[in-house]
Amino acid sequence: MKKIVKSVSEDIVRAVLYIRVSSEEQVKHGYSLQSQRERLIEYCKQQGYQVIEVYVDEGKSARSKLKNRTELLRLIEDAKQHKFDRIVFWRLDRWFRNISDYYKVQEILESNKIDWECSDEEYSTTTSNGRLHLNIKLSIAQNESDQTSDRIKFNFDNMIKNGRAITGSQGVPLGYMVAGEEKNKHVIKNPETEKIAIDMLDYIRKSGSIRQTVLYINNKYDLKICYDSMRHYLMNEKYYGYYRGIENYCEPYITKQEFEEIQSLVRKNVKSNKKYDYIFSGLMKCPLCGCKLAGFRQVTTKPKYNRRYTYPSYRCNHTHNDKLCTYHKYPKESIVEKFVLDNITDEIMKLISDNETIQEKEDTNTKIIDKDKIRLKLSRLTDLYLDGMILREKYDIEFEKLNSLLNESENKEEIKKRDLSQYKQFLKSDGLSIYNQLNNASKRMFWAKYIEYIIQYEDGTFHIELK
Numbered sequence: 001m002k003k004i005v006k007s008v009s010e011d012i013v014r015a016v017l018y019i020r021v022s023s024e025e026q027v028k029h030g031y032s033l034q035s036q037r038e039r040l041i042e043y044c045k046q047q048g049y050q051v052i053e054v055y056v057d058e059g060k061s062a063r064s065k066l067k068n069r070t071e072l073l074r075l076i077e078d079a080k081q082h083k084f085d086r087i088v089f090w091r092l093d094r095w096f097r098n099i100s101d102y103y104k105v106q107e108i109l110e111s112n113k114i115d116w117e118c119s120d121e122e123y124s125t126t127t128s129n130g131r132l133h134l135n136i137k138l139s140i141a142q143n144e145s146d147q148t149s150d151r152i153k154f155n156f157d158n159m160i161k162n163g164r165a166i167t168g169s170q171g172v173p174l175g176y177m178v179a180g181e182e183k184n185k186h187v188i189k190n191p192e193t194e195k196i197a198i199d200m201l202d203y204i205r206k207s208g209s210i211r212q213t214v215l216y217i218n219n220k221y222d223l224k225i226c227y228d229s230m231r232h233y234l235m236n237e238k239y240y241g242y243y244r245g246i247e248n249y250c251e252p253y254i255t256k257q258e259f260e261e262i263q264s265l266v267r268k269n270v271k272s273n274k275k276y277d278y279i280f281s282g283l284m285k286c287p288l289c290g291c292k293l294a295g296f297r298q299v300t301t302k303p304k305y306n307r308r309y310t311y312p313s314y315r316c317n318h319t320h321n322d323k324l325c326t327y328h329k330y331p332k333e334s335i336v337e338k339f340v341l342d343n344i345t346d347e348i349m350k351l352i353s354d355n356e357t358i359q360e361k362e363d364t365n366t367k368i369i370d371k372d373k374i375r376l377k378l379s380r381l382t383d384l385y386l387d388g389m390i391l392r393e394k395y396d397i398e399f400e401k402l403n404s405l406l407n408e409s410e411n412k413e414e415i416k417k418r419d420l421s422q423y424k425q426f427l428k429s430d431g432l433s434i435y436n437q438l439n440n441a442s443k444r445m446f447w448a449k450y451i452e453y454i455i456q457y458e459d460g461t462f463h464i465e466l467k
């Protein structure tokens with residue numbers, strides 16, 4: 001970093017602290033606000049700086065857009081008014097993880113003769129080696145996939161313009177295939193499925209029903225196309241030869257007008273029974289295919305009384321729409337609700353006692369040490385590269401390896417440090433006492449806080465999986 005040489009006669013350095021912590025970091029790593037603040041104040045004391053202001057961006061990731069980091073913006077405004085001389089933060093990644101934003105702000109700081117310093121890392125922006133080091137640190141921190149995905153997108157756009165395929169055959173709709181030599185692949189009609197595609201596009205226009213078309217096609221050609229895939233096929237513009245702004249991208253099956261006719265049919269097929277709020281929508285799981293069950297109104301007629309009863313219930317859409325699943329149970333909402341209410345407290349108590357036993361067994365320290373070791377290796381690796389001891393290829397490979405190790409150990413830690421506080425809170429406050437006063441939407445939110453999914457097996461027994 002740029003040190004501004006202050007003569008002895010000048011006043012002491014007026015420092016401000018910048019603290020940033022994202023919500024997940026608070027939980028995951030304990031990079032809490034308080035510990036950063038204490039560390040920084042201690043540091044400034046050692047350096048003899050006068051701390052005149054503290055800027056705290058809480059719940060903001062370093063990749064949040066600049067305009068969303070409100071405290072950082074306030075800091076920049078104050079910088080322009082020369083309210084301080086130096087910014088102190090804990091580590092570079094508290095400040096930026098994005099090269100372009102970093103330089104944008106750096107320019108403002110430099111023109112106002114303000115510099116920055118990390119309490120726990122050393123940087124120098126006065127030597128070219130130091131700047132390279134800084135850039136590498138920033139690029140490591142930056143989500144590299146941003147750039148990669150832009151590059152890929154650019155290439156794809158060019159390929160599409162030339163009518164070239166950008167996916168394999170699994171990426172094109174029924175009736176097409178990808179063929180041609182490497183680097184010159186095109187989407188062409190598939191002689192083996194051409195007939196089926198023609199039949200499908202014809203049948204949907206006759207029947208107007210996706211469901212009917214699925215059953216007809218699967219039955220006639222002995223296929224297992226599911227409802228959602230069929231729906232996706234039918235919405236694919238390639239059928240009239242169009243793709244991402246390019247006409248005549250491939251040989252069409254139908255005209256544009258016919259395609260639009262199909263689109264209006266597809267839209268009509270969307271079930272929009274949103275009047276009733278299903279309490280467990282998104283929480284019920286099919287025990288056979290693993291899909292989320294969908295809410296529907298189960299109708300029972302009692303001819304004796306000449307009455308129809310409807311019950312909010314759940315069903316597997318793979319059973320209902322395309323017969324790819326055979327789960328024929330239709331759990332009624334009232335029954336699921338009663339079961340959950342009767343059993344949730346026991347489930348939560350079991351979860352807490354299970355977790356406490358696991359935590360006692362595991363030695364918490366070992367993995368944290370591992371993580372620090374990996375971090376150390378990462379920083380040594382960067383040093384080696386900077387010193388010209390290893391080539392870029394080698395650096396990339398090793399970096400990738402260490403980085404995935406680091407992610408892995410962070411994931412492990414996450415599992416271990418399972419946060420049970422909300423469950424404990426549930427038990428303490430008797431979470432169910434207010435339940436009956438809630439409307440269905442609030443009931444759903446209530447359950448979604450604690451429950452990952454609920455299964456009712458075909459024999460009628462239940463399983464509740466907590467988060």
Ligand SMILES: [Zn+2]
Pocket residue numbers: 286287288289290291316317318319325326327
């Ligand atoms: Zn199913």
